[in-house]
Amino acid sequence: MVRNKEQTKGKILLAVGQLLARDGFTKLGINAIAREAGVDKVLIYRYFGGLPGLLTAFAESTDFWPPASEVVATPEPNTDQLGTVIGEVLVNLAKALRKRPLTAEILAWEMVEQNELTDILAELREQWILDLLETYTFHSDQPQADLPALTALMAAAIHYLVIRSRSTPVFNMVEIDTDRGWERLETMIRNLSKSYFLVSACN
Amino acid sequence: MVRNKEQTKGKILLAVGQLLARDGFTKLGINAIAREAGVDKVLIYRYFGGLPGLLTAFAESTDFWPPASEVVATPEPNTDQLGTVIGEVLVNLAKALRKRPLTAEILAWEMVEQNELTDILAELREQWILDLLETYTFHSDQPQADLPALTALMAAAIHYLVIRSRSTPVFNMVEIDTDRGWERLETMIRNLSKSYFLVSACN
């Protein structure tokens, strides 16, 4: 028998991730976690004070959300179109979320329950988007453009499709579980972002 | 004591709706439903054969999804822009979903579980969208336009925001729990749909 507190805590945190990735959050409970970690459940209470504490600890131990660097698109000097940059950021967001199954799982969780973990992630994400928006807002030379509404709509769509792709291969005749289908969506995201800013100029 | 089979079945079906609307699907179980209906749970097994049967019966007893008539926008002879029509359909969809809290609840359910109810709704919706798309596809004079991708993205966004608005007032700096915020989103939907078809013409 190994008697090492830190190592045991690590096993428990690891078990949360594994369980979350494999069975989803519906199966996530004290008993299941202890079982998965091969550890007595009483240790969860001792070391983390219960499920809420464990979840917050888990939230701090993992990189749920892509770092800004993974998503940010630096506006090229030449193609100075704001729409192009926004489109690229959104596409990067989609790619980043798609390769984080754990994040997708928690995004789904966020839709149906509120707890320590989802609250932390939600706040994190809101702050993240806020910063990002601030970065690009002053670039806009069109004051009538509703940047938050645009990105809200697009981000919402991306979230939904990422979550949904876990269990459904097709949405609205588009394959959301293949790279092929996502390329269609990505070009659509780019086109919409671009044309939104182009139209007023074209009128 | 009232002895009336049909009435009792009605009470049970009613309880499903109430429970779903009040506490969400996580609380939805045989015991909870029987409790809510003020009826012994054994009757659920007798009359509906269990939870699955009850859910399908419930699905058939309610109008989850807006009828096509509530959403369809007939293309005006003058404003023959496909983008405008699509935008209007999507806005109507958003409005229709927003005033159906039960549907929002089941859309959320669809994200995290598969069962008789969600399967029925999913199939219904997919067929519904298919018909709708078929209606408008041949109107398109731009063969390079990816109509499914456009509507998938928009519908996904609408679904997500409707679901999300149940528990979160703000998403991405946009108020998703007020008519005020949704007006912003609706104009954005209209603008995006319209400008997507305009841009190629404007080039």
Next chain:
DNA sequence: ATGTTGTATCACTATCTGGTGACGAATCAA
């Protein structure tokens, strides 16, 4: 070697869940 502290396990309670068999009582036909 001894005792103290920290670490992990066991055993138990209370409560919830889905599911079922036996029984009580109202309704209707004879």
Next chain:
DNA sequence: TTGATTCGTCACCAGATAGTGATACAACAT
């Protein structure tokens, strides 16, 4: 009135959950 059928209640089962008190055992300093 009798009797069968329909409808509803009760009592229980097995399994799962969250949470807790007592206990075993390893490590380490004295």
